[in-house]
Amino acid sequence: MLEITSLDVFYGRVQVLFDVSITVPEGELVTVIGANGAGKTTLLLTVSGVLKPQSGSIRFEGREIDSLPPHEIVGLGLGHVPQGKELFPAMTVLENLEMGAHMVRRQDELEERLERAFESFPRLSERARQRAGTLSGGEQQMLAIARALMAKPRLLLLDEPSAGLAPIIVDHLAEIILGMNSSGLTVLLVEQNAFLALELARKAYVMESGRVVESGDTEVVMESDLVRRAYLGI
DSSP: OEEEEEEEEEETTEEEEEEEEEEEOTTOEEEEEOOTTSSHHHHHHHHTTSSOOSEEEEEETTEEOTTSOHHHHHHHTEEEEOTTOOOOTTSBHHHHHHHHTTTOOOHHHHHHHHHHHHHHOHHHHHTTTSBGGGSOHHHHHHHHHHHHHTTOOSEEEEESTTTTOOHHHHHHHHHHHHHHHHTTOEEEEEESOHHHHHHHOSEEEEEETTEEEEEEEHHHHHTOHHHHHHTSOO
């Protein structure tokens, strides 16, 4: 579904990604792990069109998208839950969800998507008229995911969804991510929490200093000396 080939990305004159190649098969949950500064967020921003690569290619369902603007990429079926959630804090939960469906023109379609979002995230239904900035960290993360799902993506990019959340909330979030994937949604998960990411995904990539240094099935990656030493502490 997603094929990233030999991607080089710069911030000004500083190169951040070096010859990065990643494949995400349809229906799979693939993860990219790595420390802060490894280039994970830059990778997702480039896939979603916020950043433009210096070289390399990005194909989504066979179509090259690296030159497209973000709104066109969303329209093709690729959603992005950014690091830090990037909600509209002064707007209500309902208004944030409606922003996720800004491309929907039919009222009945919008109402159907809202109903589906509230069924998937009952806590958001209870908080529908509450300002997003007053939600707990876990509720804000649920809202960020639900907002992305309002666009009905076929591939969802998740950037550090567990950051700053209590362990019990992370466990609930893991169930949500697995449920989305089981329902047919393809997921590319970027995570610092290697234990969580490798537990959820079937295939993993490890990034260091803007490069992919390990990749393969999660069982194989977990046995890597680099991963065990640097990310799993064993």
